[in-house]
Amino acid sequence: MKISIDEQSGFCFGVSNAIRLAEEELSKTGKLFCLGNIVHNRAEVERLKNLGLIVIDHQTFRNLKDSTVLIRAHGEPPETYKIAAENNIRLIDASCKVVLKIQQRLLKTFLENPQNQIVIYGKPNHPEVIGLQGQVGGKALVVQSVNELEAINFSLPVHIFSQTTMPLEGFRQITEIIRKKMIESIGAENPPLYVHDTVCRQVSNRTEHLRKFANSNDVVIFVSSPESSNGKLLFEEVKKVNSRSYFISQINEIIPEWFENAVTIGICGATSTPQWIMQRVEEEIKRILG
Ligand code: SF4
Structure with a gap:
């Protein structure tokens, strides 16, 4: 058996x-506010909370004074910096x-011509998208799928950006559909x-790397918090190439039957999954398999 x-x-x-910046501050002062969860991983957030990190929402931030806050x-968006000042x-x-x-590029595009239609391929409530929208006073059109393109005027110039964690394939598809509709509309x-x-x-x-990793193992344990969009996305890819792939967010979710007749077991995760959790998963699998 190889894990x-x-x-x-x-x-x-x-x-x-x-996380490095948070740990540095916490080691000096033992207290630090963080605006929103620092990472989409509950266990890591819990670890940092135990060191003194206090997660706050934007409402609490508005009423906070004379403190240190991690972004x-x-x-x-710019408003956050204004409130801080x-x-x-x-x-x-x-x-x-x-x-x-990306924020700077978006702002530059907007300032060059405020009439430019700016489209962001992303999730409207994602914090990164809220930060991007803040650069252009909320004037960008946020779209998640091809069904949401009706608001674009295809006869006028369009600038399209993406939330960083959206799938590249989806971005390319949406871009090509906009292009086709513009060609139909303008005739150029x-x-x-x-x-x-x-x-x-x-x-x-x-x-691509994860697909290969999943393919080279009999069983794959994918570790991520359920709220991580990157985690969901990557797990879908893993599952496509290896049907014996399992999504867990905690060690106690591991089921021994998953490993029946398995010779190779792979452990992987999202961009928000700490290495220490994957190491604990490895220890737990070793314990289960004796
Ligand atoms: S995925 Fe990570 S490296 Fe990429 S933009 Fe987001 S925070 Fe930065």
């Missing part, structure tokens, strides 16, 4: 950086550098469609 942990699973550099990797809040800004660049072969491919390769590059 292996996928080396490429685990935190992306944006999340690693946010997580998803980034924030007004309320004497010291910010530890862990916005991912990739997200910050090269319509003014500006494609800003902002899908993060830290996520999309993992898909």
